[in-house]
Amino acid sequence: MRVSQVKMNIAIGLMADKTVVVTGANGFIASWLVKLLLERGYNVRGTVRDPKDESKLRHLLELPGAQDRLVLYRAELMAEGDFDEVVDGADCVMHTASKVSADFVDDPYKEIVDPAVKGTLNVLKSAAKTKTVKRVVYTSSMSAVVCSDRFVNRSEDDVVDETWWTDPDFCQKLEMYYHLGKTLAERAAFEYAKDAPFDLVSIVPCTVLGGLMQETVNWSSSEVLRILQGIQKQEDDMIIPTNVAFVDVEDVATAHILAMENSNAEGRHLAVSESVTIDYIALLLAKLYPQYKNVLKPDMKGMDEATFSKPLFKFSNDKLKHLGLNFTPIAGIVKKTVQSLQQFNLV
Numbered sequence: 001m002r003v004s005q006v007k008m009n010i011a012i013g014l015m016a017d018k019t020v021v022v023t024g025a026n027g028f029i030a031s032w033l034v035k036l037l038l039e040r041g042y043n044v045r046g047t048v049r050d051p052k053d054e055s056k057l058r059h060l061l062e063l064p065g066a067q068d069r070l071v072l073y074r075a076e077l078m079a080e081g082d083f084d085e086v087v088d089g090a091d092c093v094m095h096t097a098s099k100v101s102a103d104f105v106d107d108p109y110k111e112i113v114d115p116a117v118k119g120t121l122n123v124l125k126s127a128a129k130t131k132t133v134k135r136v137v138y139t140s141s142m143s144a145v146v147c148s149d150r151f152v153n154r155s156e157d158d159v160v161d162e163t164w165w166t167d168p169d170f171c172q173k174l175e176m177y178y179h180l181g182k183t184l185a186e187r188a189a190f191e192y193a194k195d196a197p198f199d200l201v202s203i204v205p206c207t208v209l210g211g212l213m214q215e216t217v218n219w220s221s222s223e224v225l226r227i228l229q230g231i232q233k234q235e236d237d238m239i240i241p242t243n244v245a246f247v248d249v250e251d252v253a254t255a256h257i258l259a260m261e262n263s264n265a266e267g268r269h270l271a272v273s274e275s276v277t278i279d280y281i282a283l284l285l286a287k288l289y290p291q292y293k294n295v296l297k298p299d300m301k302g303m304d305e306a307t308f309s310k311p312l313f314k315f316s317n318d319k320l321k322h323l324g325l326n327f328t329p330i331a332g333i334v335k336k337t338v339q340s341l342q343q344f345n346l347v
Contacts, residue, residue: 019043019090020260023083023123024097025072026056028221029139029205031213032253033094038065040257045086047075047097059214077119083126092260093127093198095120096139098182108177116181117188124189128196136198137256140186140268142206142245143179147171154313161316162204162268186268201259203252203320205271209333210249212340224337227282228347230294244312245275248328248336258323269319273327275311283308284334292347 020037024030025046037044048057051072060066073086077097087093098116105111120138127133145151145160148167154160165187171180186202193200207220217225226233252271259265279298283305286297300308317327328336341347 018092019045021045021047021083021087021090021093023047023075023077023093023095026060026214027096028212028218029208029249029252029256030094030096031059032249033096033256034060034070035063035213036250036253036257038063038069041065041069043069044071045090046070046072047083047086048072049076050074056214056216077122078115080122081126083123084129087123087126087133088130089132090127090130091132092135092137093123093133094137094139094256094260095123096256097123098139105177108175112177113181113184116185120185120189121192124192124196124200127198131197133198135260136189136193136200137259138186138189138200138202139256140202140204141179141182142204142270142272143176144183144186145204145270147174147176147179147183151313157314159314159316160270162270162319199266201265202268203255203259203271204268205247205252205255206245207247208249208252209246209337210251210328210340211336212344215344215346217341217346221337221341223278224281224285224334225341225347227278227285227296228289228292228294228338228341230296232296244277245272245315246281246330246333247271247273248333250336251325251328255320255323255325258320258325262323265323267319269323270315270317271320272315272317273333274330275313275315276309276330277312280309281330281334284331285338288331288334289338 020042022030022033022044025034026048034044034046046060051074057072060070075082075086124136127136144166145164146166148170166179166183168180168183189200209220209224212221251273255269255271259269282296282298286295289295
C-alpha cells in the first residue's frame with residue numbers, strides 16, 4: 001500500500017468520529033457537500049423535506065459511504081425545534097437550506113423575508129442547545145453583497161470583498177425581497193452567534209454552475225440549457241444585473257469544508273471565480289459546442305473578445321484562496337455544466 005493511501009486511510013479514520021449536519025441536503029450545493037464530506041470520512045446527517053421520497057434522494061443514497069455514514073432526517077425550517085434531534089451530538093452544522101420564492105408574492109415579508117430570517121435562527125437555536133457543535137458554516141449569497149448604491153456607483157478601481165453589504169433600504173425601494181431576506185438572515189446569524197456556544201463562518205457564493213448530481217435542473221443550469229437550446233429570454237432592465245459572476249458548485253462545497261476544518265477561518269468568505277456576463281457564457285458555449293446549431297450567440301457590438309470578456313467588477317476571493325481553495329476557471333465551469341446536462345440527456 002502506498003504511503004499516500006495509508007495517510008488517506010488514517011485521515012478517514014480520524015474523520016469517522018466527526019459528525020456534520022447538512023441542511024437541505026438534496027440541494028444543488030448541499031448534494032456536493034454530502035458527497036465530499038463522505039469522501040473525507042465524515043459521518044453526515046442531512047435534513048430534507050421527505051426522507052421517504054427516494055426519487056429526490058437516490059443520488060445521495062447511492063454515494064460511496066452513504067450506507068454506513070449518511071442518515072437523512074425530516075425537518076422544516078419554519079418549525080422551531082425541528083432541528084433539535086438532527087444536531088444533537090454533532091460537531092458542525094452546515095446550513096445551506098433556504099426557502100426559495102419569487103419576489104412577486106402577495107405578502108413578500110411573510111412569504112420571503114421573515115422565513116429567511118426565522119428559518120436560519122431556528123437552525124442556530126437548535127445548534128446552541130447542544131454543547132457539541134463548535135462551528136456553523138452558513139451559506140449566504142452575493143445577493144447579500146451587491147444590492148446597494150455603493151455597488152451601482154462603484155468606480156473601476158473599487159474591489160468588492162467581504163466588507164460589502166447589501167443595503168436593506170435599497171432592496172425595499174426596488175422590491176428585491178429575496179435579496180433583502182438573504183441579507184437580513186446573514187446579519188441575524190452573525191448577531192446570534194455572538195453569544196452562542198459556537199462560532200459562525202459564512203460562504204458567500206455568486207451564481208453557481210457546474211456538474212449536476214441529479215436530473216433536476218436548478219435555475220442557473222437552466223440558463224445554460226436555455227442558451228444551448230436557443231431560447232431567447234426577455235430581461236427587464238435591472239439596476240443590479242444578474243449573472244455577472246460565476247463559481248463552480250464543487251468549489252463552493254469545498255469552501256464550506258475548508259471553512260469548517262480551518263480553525264482560523266472567520267467571518268464572511270466571498271466565493272467568486274470570475275466576473276463575466278451571461279453573454280460571455282453564451283460566447284463560450286458557441287465556441288466549445290459548435291454541434292449545437294441553435295445556441296444563442298451574443299451581439300458583441302463590434303468588440304473584440306478581450307474587450308467583450310472584460311470583468312464587470314473587480315472582486316477579492318483571497319480569503320478562500322488563503323484557506324487553500326483553487327477556483328475553477330469559467331471555461332472549466334461551463335464544461336462541467338454541459339457535461340452533466342449531456343449525461344442526463346437534457347440537451
